[in-house]
Amino acid sequence: MLLGRVARMYYELGLTHQEIADALGLSRIRVTRLLAEARESGMVEIIVHVDESLFATEEQALMSRYGLRQVWIAPTVDDPAKAARALAAVGAEALASVIDKDSTVAVGLSTAVASVVAAFPERPLGASFIPITGSGSGLANGANPHELALALAQRTKGSAFHLPAPLVAASREAAASAHADPGVRDVLTRAAGASTLIAGIGGTHDTRGILLGSLGEEERTRLLAAGAVGDIGGRFFDAAGGAVTGALDERVVGLRLDELRTIPNRLAIAGGESKLDALRAALASGLVNMLVTDSATAAALLA
Amino acid sequence: MLLGRVARMYYELGLTHQEIADALGLSRIRVTRLLAEARESGMVEIIVHVDESLFATEEQALMSRYGLRQVWIAPTVDDPAKAARALAAVGAEALASVIDKDSTVAVGLSTAVASVVAAFPERPLGASFIPITGSGSGLANGANPHELALALAQRTKGSAFHLPAPLVAASREAAASAHADPGVRDVLTRAAGASTLIAGIGGTHDTRGILLGSLGEEERTRLLAAGAVGDIGGRFFDAAGGAVTGALDERVVGLRLDELRTIPNRLAIAGGESKLDALRAALASGLVNMLVTDSATAAALLA
DNA sequence: GTGTGTGGTGTACATTTGTTCATCGGGCTG
DNA sequence: CAGCCCGATGAACAAATGTACACCACACAC
Helix, strand or coil, X not given: CHHHHHHHHHHCCCCCHHHHHHHHCCCXXXXXXXXXXXXXXXXXXXXXXXXXXXXXXXXXXXXXXXXXXEEEEECCCCCHHHHHHHHHHHHHHHHHHHCCCXXXXXXXXXXXXXXXXXXXXXXXXXXXXXXXXXXXXXXXXXXXXXXXXXXXXXXXXXEECCCCCECECCCHHHHHHHHHCHHHHHHHHHHHCCCEEEEECEECCXXXXXXXXXXXXXXXXXXXXXXXXXXXXXXXXXXCCCECCCHHHHHECECCHHHHCCCCEEEEECCCHHHHHHHHHHHHCCCCCEEEEEHHHHHHHHC | CHHHHHHHHHHCCCCCHHHHHHXXXXXXXXXXXXXXXXXXXXXXXEEEXXXXXXXXXXXXXXXXXXXXXXXXXXXCCCCHHHHHHHHHHHHHHHHHHXXXXXXXXXXXXXXXXXXXXXXXXXXXXXXXXXXXXXXXCCCCCCCCHHHHHHHHHHHHCCEECCCCCECECCCHHHHHHHHHCHHHXXXXXXXHXXXXXEEECEECCCCCCCCHHHCCHHHHHHHHHCCEEEEECCEEEECCCCECCCHHHHHEXXXXXXXXXXXXXXXXXXXXXXXXXXXXXXXXXXXXXXXXXXXXXXXHHHC
């Protein structure tokens, strides 16, 4: 109610925060916050009436080059925080355009997906969201797949599933027994039967990835030696898109790459130079068939 | 094209003017101006999803008190310039909601109408606009009724008529001969047959009105002595809404009050204490049946 | 009661946005 | 060709907006 008054006074009547505050007996800062809330909540909708995309030609080129269903490109910006936000905004747009109320969406774990979730507008699409991996134990908040699924479900007034298992179990036996749990089994089966996958792609060039950052040095060198160039949901793959198996892989709880491939719409979100090798492999091998990236990465993928 | 890129980068991706400028090789100031243009041109649309009006109860009260078809109220603000803009924004909304492509709109001359025109969004409604009075000779620009009609026609991709005559002729004979001109006759007949009237209301308490300000002291006292409390399009009326005739009235070129009354939708835009008496008379006598005003004036009209 | 957090609030500051003004160049007129 | 006007441009400034931080009140636990 107050929200609506403030929003209309600002956006329709062009008053300043201060003037609205004076008129309504609030503090300016309060008005500022109410306006932010009004935008967040979707009460204020800003539409730019332009049909064609910002990078229509590059998107077209990437689609035909790698046989992709759809590509979205965000402009590359210097400030990394801003770049992530821009990528996330485009990613949110992409996700929103791909899903509808009948969609079941498998949700991967990555910082890119996390920021897409944060940028996702509240809109009653009513889809279901299912994590494709277990949760990290001591991870920073917002970086658990079920948190992401839950947040998406809340924003779309849809439903979320929870995968009660760790992302990386302590041993291969522990992982096997987690997979054997009926609840886990059920959720993973649902995830494999999803209509859409949204996932980030981890690179192997730096140690900032959620998973890679948590591994020991030894584990990392073993992965690199096995030819790993990147991962989706903790499942590493090589330059040809083949699964990199081994000790780590056997401890991961989540869908395998061959299971992911059964999902019809597979949307990857990734940008930046460190992801290039991983992206090339994932795209060329058809691991994903839709892409959200930034313009510099797009150019590199086309070169 | 550039406009669209800039608008999307700003509103959809949340980049700052500076960042967009850097990315596109423009100066920041240029981006600022492009964004202003994008908003002006309607390329950027901002919708606040709130059903009820800001002052629903007051609007309802005014409607039943004076038997009006519709009332719109803008918040009262201290800064007069801002207050005028807020009133104009609400007035533009009101006008836009009242007319459609089949409307013929009779346009009165007043500063309030002029600012509504300035605030009117570009939208292809395609109505016709017809001035109800002649044009002032030496008036500041933007304050000629045919300029207002023309501007409205441009913004709605509609058509405008021109009334080639002075607002106040030099003598009653000159006014009569102007009225006798077939072109003038024709336009005034069209105006009288309009579906909608939009007009400001002039008060008699200060000399800032477009018309009143141009009159001599003697003329003014004569009007006041005759009981004039306000005017619409140069036609003064008394507290009962009756026409104030006399030397000035005979020199005015434009529709008479009884002719205005034949227009079905009669929308007045006026606010401020100096207009109160005029508004009361116009509303109570049914001279107008729709009103745009500010909240303080609304409260005074209800008291 | 005391500690401890949590949500809401405003102050002070940093950043972003908008506006004014002087300048520049290009085209038109005399 | 000079003179002039007009629109476009950016620099410099003013205003508006957003954010980090400190504070307070309240609730809850011990």
